[in-house]
Structure formats: structure tokens, C-alpha cells
Amino acid sequence: MAPSNLNTPVPDIPYFTPQHLHSPGTPKELTSTTPTLFTPLQIRNVTLRNRIIVSPMCQYSTAPSGPEIGALTDWHVATLGHYAIKGAALVFVEATSVQPNGRISPNCPGLWDDAQIEGLKRVANFVKSQGTLVGIQLAHAGRKSSTAAPWLSTMLGRKSKRAEKDIGGWPDEVKGPSGGDNQTWDGFFDSEQSRFWPPKALTTQEVKEIVQDFATAAERSVRAGVDVIEIHAAHGYLLHQFLSPISNRRTDEYGGSFENRTRLLFEVIEAIRNVIPTSTPLFLRISSTEFMEGTDLGKELGSWDVEDTIKVAIQLPALGVDLLDVSSGGNHPGQRIDGVNTKDYHVKIAGRIRNAVHANNLKLLIGAVGMITEAEQARDIVEQANTVTQSENGIHEEAKAAKEMTDTKDGKHPMADIVLVARQFLREPEWVLKVAWKLGVDVWWPSQFMRVATQL
Template sequence: MAPSAYNAPVADVPFFTPQHVHSPGTPRELTVKTPTLFTPLQIRDVTLRNRVIVAPMCQYSTADSGPQIGRLTPYHVATLGHYALKGAALVFIEATGVQANGRISPNCPGLWCDDQIASVKAVADFVHSQGGLCGIQLAHAGRKASTVAPFVAERFGQRSRRATKDVGGWPEDVVGPSGGLQQSWDGKGEEDETGGYWPPRELTVKEIEQMVDDWKKAAMRAVTAGVDVIEIHGAHGYLIHQFLSPITNRRTDSYGGSFENRSRLAVDIISAIRSVIPATMPLFLRLSSTEWMEETTLGKDLGSWTIEDTIALAKVSSDMGVDLLDVSSGGNHPAQRINMFDSKDYQTRIAGRIREELRLAGKSLLIGAVGLITEAEQASGIVQQDRLGSGSNSSTVVATDEEKHTQVQAGDLAEEAKVAAQMTDAKGKQPMADAVLIARQFMREPEWVLKVAWRLGVDVAWPMQFNRVRFPKL
């Protein structure tokens, strides 16, 4: 067929943008030499064009009151859309409150009412127009809610600062599994002016049941907005994590005490969301794999959330229809004993251990690795599967004569994903994760996917508008 001189538009979006011949970030040719990082990944009926996901990143950039409260703005279209334009496969909208009091700050987004749907759709529409997928992380901050934006706290020389009523906060409605002065995140009561968090009040059983229903309704709104993937935020000391941990969950009813009881809220939320979203839609779960409290006095006295607990919940979640476990850590208590910035691969190693345990148990739950992933070879090595069993961490493998014929021209992502699955379904080096989630590095380098492909020698499509500034071939 002869090429057309017509600059065709993307269909089904309410604005004009040219239809890319090949979506940015996809290899122009898929062969056995293609690093796993740049092979497509199919999850249910959704196909990622590569294995790079933009992790949710709080921006504290929505209105704190009035008719625009909690709504995403053109700022979010510009930032999140640019990551999709530059080749990220799946772009997550930041932690989005399922209840108004579930926001981290007054300037965080929400999806607790129908009026907020259109703003999410605006982001999803632009991400889709660039060939990307749009995800949303649904969340409730629990006892870490009602704080000001970190860049506001910095003006006062604080890492965290309470949001009072006069700046849009809700100090009387900060909640958690347990309440009281000593249940504030930093252990400081209201009388201590250096405190950065409010003491929470204990949720009633009726409020917990309402909480589950509000997660379900927020998920339904996300579907209406055209989101492709939903992630449940159960990490970093926010509400679900607070319930999971015996350090923050001191309840004696059916939501506290045993592992089963402490996991009940998470399980109920998974069940509720899975019951209302399409069977074709992937569901992710982010967990703090450990809260790094095992060696503390508090952890020894009360117990803590551990890697073994995460593996146990992952097995349950897999059976319930969760498709990917997003493996993070920490955030539930200031006494945690790890310096994350001095331990660059601490979470990827944990992710690898969890993945191995799940495979041994016959679970197909995918694993996402997150945390200080900045370099091309580092990202590629995390997900690389050595199809020939050499055990090498190299991002390139040597092809046999038969495998040299296995290639697909970029175009049909679903078909490419099937070929990629066949190519990686072999004995050999097992990856630590199935995808990488990148956060801060995208803020530094929105073109990170294109740069990583160049470093690895992979010829990927660029946005057509940027072809004239492509990196030169190595």
C-alpha cells in the first residue's frame, strides 16, 4: 500500500494530535536480541508496549476547596502526558483519595465524587493519544493525612507540617485503625509544635465498611474516566498498611490481632474493586514488603509487617484477581532501620525473592520493582530473562539459528506480546521482576525511556514530532 500524505489524527480524543506510525518507546523490530525491558507485556486484555511504568508521584497541585477541589488540572496533563509522549508504557496518576479525608494534603487529588471524573479523563485521553496506558492509584492516607505540601513545610524548616483548618486541613477527621495521641505518625501530640502529623481517631466498624464501599465507588469512577489499570495503595504507612501492621493496628475486633484480621481491610477492598471493574482490566497492589522494624524495640515487642507477611498476602491476592504486586517498603514508623538511599538495590532484591517464592507456590502474580532505579543496565537487568540459560545479567543474549528467525515488526502490540511471552518462556536466568516502576528519574529526565533504549542499543520509535532530534546511533 502506498504511503498517505494525510496527517491522520488520533481517533476518539477531543482534540487533534497526529497518530504515530509506531507508538513511542516500542522497538521497531522485536527479535530474540531485544532486551526483555523493551518487549511488550500483556496483563489480562491490556498490553504494555515495554516494561517501563511511571510510578505514582504526589504533586500537591490540585485545589484545596471550592468546585475544583481534588480535580486534576492541565499541570497533570502536561507532566503525565509528557511521560507517555516519551515512551513510558503505563503512566500512573498519583495517590488519589477515595474519601476527602483520605488525601495526604489538601492539595492532593480525589475521586470521591462524580465531579472529579472529567479531570481524570482529560489525563487518560492524552496518555492514550500517545499510545500509552493510563493507571490510577487509589489511596487513603489514614493517620498520615491532613499535612501541607512538603515544599510548604520546607518554608518552616520541617519535613512534614500539619495542615490546620485555615489552610484546608481536617485535624478532627484524621483516622486510623487505632487512635490516640501516641498514634500520630511521629508520636508527637497536638501540644508539640514540632509535630508534623495529627493524632488519629479510631475508625468504627461501620466507618470501615463505608471505607470499602468508597474504594469500590472510586474504582467505578476510574473505569468511567477511561483508566486502563487501577492500583490499590497498601504501602508507605498509609491506611491499609496501618491496618496490616501490628505496630499501628491495636484493635481487638475482627480487624485486629491475627494476620487474617489485620489483612481483612485489604482483602475486602480487593474483593470490592474486582467485583465492579471489567474482567479485562488489570488490578495492581502496592505493598511495603517490610517496614524495617524487626530490629527495633517496638517491633520486637509488638511484631511488625515482614517480607514473609507480604508473601502470604501476595498469595491470597493472586487468587483474588490481583495481577501485579508493586513491591516497595517502609514508611509506617520513623524508627525504621534502613537508610534507603545507601541501599540502592534493597527493594529489587526483595522483589526477586518474592517472585521466586510465588513461582514455587504456583502463583502467576507479576512483580513490579520500584526504588532508586536510574540507569539503563540496572533497569534492564532487573527484568531480563536469559532465554538460553547462561545465567548472565547481560541485557543482550546470543540467538540460535532457529531463534534468529523470530521477529515481529512493530505494530500489533498484542501479537508482539504473545511472541515475547514465547521467547521468555524458557529455562534460564529468572528476572527479579516483570516490570520496573520509575518515579524521580522521570522528573529529572522525561525522555528516560528513549535514553535507556539508546544506551541498550535498541531502536525504538520516537514521537514523530521529535524525530529530527533522535539520539545518534551508538
Template structure:
């Protein structure tokens, strides 16, 4: 519904920004022909205005020391805010560490102290003022921490580069499930070629502190006004390291069999769910497979597989997780396949996980990430049958009607319920509006852009 005053300010923020006449990225009319991609989705008390989410993307743009260490800045307001302006349903802040030594790089954000709340709140306030939801991905990089910003590595001709103390790194405080040279991500240390530091093993008490610090960071996220929290257990970072028998060689209650290797993940989920509001959605990103089972390492120690992920997924609804964000790989350079850089590689896996959950009558939303770049590709991932009544009373009622779309209609099952898009937003921040145009969906634009919206969206097709 349009505000009665056509220049109404968004309330409860310390500056003027007009409340949009209609939320950008939402259809002007919902009809039976509206693609599921542009229907709203309610998750607990949060309502996504469409099914297109901005995936967390490292920006390496926070201070590495001093009073502003790990705090979000105007860069994050400008970049993340722009995705919200252009219609994304949910905008995620990049991997945000729960401990200082859990940052991927010295310039990555954190939420290990209260001084970091204000920067996140400023981002959250602006993103939400544009009608989007805002999420934060809580993380710990484990043995993949203390690396340099990506462009520093690129200049050096590498995919990654160690960050030493001279640039704010912490080579003596890199921790993982297990320690020693063979547990460095890329193997025994070589001063010329190694991209990662040799980790030390977390003692049992330190593992328990990780759980505590995830919960504390979640509490700070709530205080900052975040709508959604995602726990990062993918891409070879700490929680993934504990899940995998390749990187977890522990002999205490956090290592060995499947139950022990998943213990930290489940403790973190319970701790986070226990401190956030009941109405706040909780997501989990996981590497659904490591693509290591056919390697020498996998044959010797075992590996994390799709079947492992399904076993975890079946336990998530009872723990209060609302959506499983499906990715892959990242735990060892020997992986046989790079799913994050191959178009459509996760869609089949996501569908397999979704089918296994449905077979057990379990309800868990599924998200897919990885090289989603095209309108029809995104549409087809979440498409399903069903009719949508036309409504005139706003996005919440639309979501109430549309929620049945998460169930199969006429025997037609989607692979996932939402898509998470990363690099394509770096190329085209207006990607939501472009996708709508290509799919023939007439969506609302930001109020400030309405004078060019009528007929002007054809410009989005230019290469």
C-alpha cells in the same frame, strides 16, 4: 503498523492530535538481542509497549476547596502527558483518595465524587493518545493525612508539616486503625515538632465505608477511561496501617491476628475487582517490609515483614490481582532502613517474593520501585532468557510472542517483570529514550520529533 493516512487523528477525543506512525518507546525491530525491558507485556486485555512504568508521584497541585476540589488540572495533563509522549509504557496518576479525609494533603487528588471524573478523563485521553497506558493509584492516607504540600514542609525545614484548617486541613477528622496520641505517626503531639496529627480510630462501620468508597472510586476510574488500577497498601498509609501490628491495635474483626489485620486489604481488593471490567489489570502496591522487626516496637508488638508479604502475595492470584508492586517502609519513623531512598534495595526482596510464588506454581507479576536511575540497572532487573521472533503486525502480536518472557529461560530468572520509576522521570522526562540509546535499542520517537531522532538521540547522553 503505521496508519494508512500519515496524518490520521487519534479518534474519540475532542481535539486533534496525530496518531503516531509507531508507538514511541517501542523497538523498530524486535530480535533475540532486544532487552526484555523493551519488549511488550500483555496483562489481561492491556498491552504495555515496554516494561518501564511511571510510578505515582504526588504533585500537590489540585484545588483544596470549591467545585474543583481534588480534580486533576492542566498541570497533570502537561506532566503525565509528557512521560507518555517520551515512551513510558504505563503512566500512573498519583495517590488519589477515595474519601475527602484520605488525601495526603489538601492539594492532593480524589475520586470521591463524580465531579472529579472529568479531570481524570482528560489526562487519560491524552496519555492514551500517545500510545501509553494510564493508571490511577487509589489510596487513603489514614493517620498520615492532612499534611502540607512537600515544598511547604521544605521551606519550614521539615520532611513533613501538618496542614491545619486555615490551609484546608482536617485535624479533627484524621482517622486510622487505632486512635490516641501514641498512634500519631511521629508519636505524642508536640505543637512545635510534630509533623502529623493525632488520629481517631475508625469505628467498624467506617471501615466498611472505606471498602465501599474504594469500589466507588474504581467505578469512577473506569468511567474516566483508565486502563489500570493500583490499590495503595504501602508507605504507612491506611491499608498498610491496618496490616501492621504496630499501628493496628484494634480488638474487632479488623485487628489482632494476621487474618484480621489483612481483612480490610482483602475486602478492598475483592470490592474493586468486583466493579471493574474483567479485562482491566489490577495492581497492588505494598510495603514488603517495615524494617521494624528489630526495633523495640517490633519486639513488643511484632511488625510487617517480607514473610508477611509473601503470605499475602500467595493469596493475590485467586483474588484477581495481576501485579504486586514491591516497595517498603513508611509506617513509623523508627524504621531501621530507608529502602525507598537506597538503590536496588527492593530488587532482592522482589526476587524472593517471585521465587516463593513460583515454588507454589502461582502466577503473579512483580514490579519493583525505588531509586531506579540507570539503564543497565533497569535492564538487569527484568532481564531473562528466551528468543523473540520478529513481527510486523503490531504491538499486540509482539506481546503474544513476548509473553513467554515472564517465565524463566535457560535457568535464568528475573527479579521482576516491570520497573516503576519515579524521581528519575522528574529529572529526565525523556528517560525511556535515553535508556534505549544507552542500551543500543533503536526505538521509535514521537512523530513530531522524528526530524531530530536520527542521530539526535546522542544529545541525551549530555550531563
């Protein structure tokens, strides 16, 4: 019979699950040939077991009304928990709104009320029981809110569909930096063709309330046991809308100049950093470019581009942001490139931003996202010269050694410090284990699966 200490239950959860002796996705041995992708990374007081993160992915699976509105459910325990079981270092909960009218759809989660803490806590408890970190992406959809779950629009042959009041939508409460029919995401409003509602312009007071609501949601996240918080300023949602001169036509302190258009973002960052523990990492997702340069609208109004993102990036370390999650697009249907569905665009931009940050002698981790599907691709994005070896003092000492790695390998700079993977996990929840196998890295599997660990 095995000693009882080899079957210790995870504490503080109301059911039995064994404490893994080694967290899934952790290499059994770290050597000088271990790919950087499978070396640990310490960020403030938390340590990633490897460099693979599950990116936030909308599931449109919470109640649209009633006492359970916006609360995570068993669906989220099952899906997010499975990625943790299969070795991801950090699993993000999808875009979670800080206000009721900031949800992308009526079925998206929220954290504007204390009643929503318990659902998030259940998800966090299970993810963490598998040795994985749990993160949350705090968001406000702005003028892209009150849309229907995508399978509803698919049945109509559309990319998206407005959510009417009869399915829980809020057409009269869609807000953005600027208002009017011409500020509808499509660029026009037509009762039959438009996929989005025309927004109303937020008042200056409402903007300040949004800052506070981001901070309060961050406090609730910490109370729920979340390890990492990410601010969503990408893909045409509210914070991105304020950054862009295409969607921000304001004349108050939040519009016009670069300083004014970035004001809301920086106020949200500062408000969150001030209320969460210093030990909690803070990430920022940003659309590094709108891909609107060269378009008629971009020539007329200007647009948000990589140079603007670099100007923001070099200010982030002083504000307490630990990692910039580099994405693109989403603020206008006229964008020249669909970066979300194009390999390498985000990676190349991430590398450019990382180089600029390092040139300024600043410490800011960079994450790459978008169509990362292959083991070798993920490996090469983060590869550094590797001097890490197994330490008797455990994962924190190994992470410290990883931090001291040289910054190049064969004369090549890494493009990012971590990879964030989304849709590939929907296809292959075991993707971390498969990547390890393809790269020849022997990693630990969950205790319950060890008898099939060599059968990939």
C-alpha cells in the same frame, strides 16, 4: 505530499494530535537480542509496549476546596502527558483519595465525587492519545493525612508539616485503625514538634464504608477511561496501617491476628475486582517490610515483614490481582532502613517474592521500584532469555511470544517483570528514550520529534 492516512487525528478528543504510526518507546524491530525491558507484556486485555512504568508521584497541585476540589488540572496533562510522549508504557496518576479526609494533603487529588471524573478523563485521553496506557493509584492516607505540601515544610526546615484548617486541613477528621496521641505517625503528639495529627480510631462501620468508597472510586476510574487500577497499601498509608501490628491495635474483626489485619486489604481488592471489567488489570502496591524488625517497638508488638508479604502474595492471584508492586517502609519513623532512598533493597525483596510465587506455581507479575536510575540496572532487573521476534500480527502476538520466553538467562532468574520509575522521570522525562539508546535499542519516537530522534 504525504498521504492523508499518514496524518490521521486521534479520535474522540477535542483537538488535533496525530495518530502515531508506532507508539513512542516501541522497538522498531524485535530480535533475539532485544532486552526484555523493551519487549511487550500483555496483562489481561492491555499490552505494555515495554516494561517501563511511570510510578505514581504526588504533585500537590489540585484545588483544596471549592467546586474543583481534588480534580486533576492542566498541570497533570502537561507532566503525565510528557512521560507518555517520551515512550513510557504505562503512566500512573498519583495517589488519589477515595474520601475527602483520605488525601495526603489538601492539594492532593480525589475521586470521591463524580465531579472529579472529567479532570481524570482529560489526562487519560491525552496519555492514551500517545499510545500509552494510563493507570490510577487509589488510596487513603489514614493517620498520615492532613499534611501540607512539602515545599511549605521545607521553608520551615522540616520534613513535613501538619495542615491546619487555615490551609484546608482537617485535624479533627484524621482517622486510622487506632486512635490517640500515641498513634500519631511520629509516635507522640506535641503541638510544636509533631509533624502529624493524632488520629481517631475508625468505627467498624466506617471501615466498611471505606471498602465501598474504594470500589466506587474504581468505577469512576473506569468511566474516566483508565486502563489500569492500583491499590495503595504501602508507605504507612491506611491499608498499610491496618496490616501492621504497630499501627493496628484494634480488637474487632479488623485487628489482632494476621487474618484480621489483612481483612480490610482483601475486602478492598474483592470490592474493586467485582465492579471493574474483567479486562482491566488490577495492581497492588505494598510495603513488603516496615524495616522494624529488631527495634524495641518491633520486638514488643511485632511488625510487617517480607514473610507476611509473601503470605499475602500467594493469595492474590485467586482474588484477581495481576501485579504486586513491591516497595517498603513508611509506617514508622524508627524504621532501620530507608528503602526508598537505597538502591537494590526493593529489587532483592521483589526477587524473593517472585521466587516464592513461582514456587507455588502461581501467576502473579512482580514490579520493582526504588532508585532505578541507570539503563543497565533496569535492564538486568527484568532480563529473561529472549526468544521474541517481530511478528506480522502486531503487538499482541509479540506479547504472546514474550510470555512463552524461558524464565532464566545464563542461569539467572529475573528479579521482576516490570520496573516502576519515579524521581528519575522528574529529572529526565525522556528517560525511556535515553535507556533505549544506551542499550542499543532503536525505538520509535513521537511523530513530531522524529527529526531529532538520532541526536541524543
